[in-house]
Amino acid sequence: MKIIYTDVLVIGGGLAGLRIGIGAKRRGHDVIILSLVPPKRSHSSAAQGGMQASLGNVIKGEGDNEDVHFEDTVRGSDWGADQEVVRMFVDTAPKAVRELAAWGLPWSRVTRGDRDVIINGQKVTITERDEAHGLIAQRAFGGTNKWRTCYVSDGTGHAMLFTMSDQAIANGIPVHERAEAIALIHDGGRCHGAIVRKHDHRRAGSIRRQGDRDRRRRRRSALPRHHQRGDFGRHSHRDRTGDRCRDPRQYGGGAVSSDAGFSRRAFCSPRAPAGTAGC
Numbered sequence: 001m002k003i004i005y006t007d008v009l010v011i012g013g014g015l016a017g018l019r020i021g022i023g024a025k026r027r028g029h030d031v032i033i034l035s036l037v038p039p040k041r042s043h044s045s046a047a048q049g050g051m052q053a054s055l056g057n058v059i060k061g062e063g064d065n066e067d068v069h070f071e072d073t074v075r076g077s078d079w080g081a082d083q084e085v086v087r088m089f090v091d092t093a094p095k096a097v098r099e100l101a102a103w104g105l106p107w108s109r110v111t112r113g114d115r116d117v118i119i120n121g122q123k124v125t126i127t128e129r130d131e132a133h134g135l136i137a138q139r140a141f142g143g144t145n146k147w148r149t150c151y152v153s154d155g156t157g158h159a160m161l162f163t164m165s166d167q168a169i170a171n172g173i174p175v176h177e178r179a180e181a182i183a184l185i186h187d188g189g190r191c192h193g194a195i196v197r198k199h200d201h202r203r204a205g206s207i208r209r210q211g212d213r214d215r216r217r218r219r220r221s222a223l224p225r226h227h228q229r230g231d232f233g234r235h236s237h238r239d240r241t242g243d244r245c246r247d248p249r250q251y252g253g254g255a256v257s258s259d260a261g262f263s264r265r266a267f268c269s270p271r272a273p274a275g276t277a278g279c
Helices: 015-026 066-076 083-102 156-170 212-217
Strands: 002-006 008-011 031-035 113-119 122-128 175-177 179-187 190-198 203-209 220-222
Touching: 002 031, 008 015, 008 190, 015 031, 015 156, 031 179, 066 083
Parallel strands: 002 203, 008 031, 008 220, 031 175
Antiparallel strands: 113 122, 179 190, 190 203
16 A cells, blocks of 8 residues: 555546646646546547637627626526626636647637638538638637637547647646545545555555645645536546446445545436537
C-alpha cells in the first residue's frame, strides 16, 4: 500500500478534470489527476458540436450578449435549470473561449463576404462583415435565437481535449493513467482522498490530502461531471468500463458511487445510447 499526499485530487481526466487541475495549479496547489485512460483518449474527444459563447462575431449573432444567452438557456431547459449556475456559465463562456484560443485551440474563423448556409432546410446566402474577418466563427446549434456555437470544424471536442491536455503538461500536473478510484476516504461529510488501483500493476494505493497542519487551507477532492445535481448520463466509448455501475460490496469499502452518496442508478443512466456526443 503506497500513500501519496496532495492538496487537490481530481478523479477524471477529461476536459472538466483537466480544467479543474489547471485552475487549482495556477492558484498554487499541488494537484494529482486520476484517469482510467490516457487523457487524450478521454470521451470528451467525441463532442463534435461546439461550445456556446455570446461573442456576436457572425452576422446571425449580431446583438448577442450574456443576457440573451441566459434567456435562451433557461427557456431551453423549460425553466428547470439552476439559474445561478446558468448565469455563471454564460458570463464566463466568452472568457473561456478566448482563453482556449490563447492556448492554441484552432477555432474555425469567420471569412468575409458571401457564403451559403442551410436555415430551416433552405439554402440561404448570407454576407459576413469585413470587420469580422478572422474572428472566431459561430454557427446555429440547439435552437438558440442567435448563432453562438464556437467550433473547430467537426472535431471540437478532439481539439479542445488535446489543447487542455497540453496545458496540463505545461503546468507540470501529474496524471496517473490507468488508475481506478475504487473507494473514497471520508470522515462524515468531508472527503479526504481515495483508494486507487493501478490497472497496469494491479496495485492498490491511497491518495490523501495534506496533514493536519494544512487543514485551514481546505484541501479538496473533485469528481468532475457533465451535469448538475447527480445527473451523470454519459455516452458510451470503447474504454468505458462500467466501473461506476459495479456492486459497492465488491471492494468491501464500497464503490465510488456508493461512497459519494449517489445512487448506482444515477451512474448507470440508460438514456445515453452508444454513439458520439454533440456539445
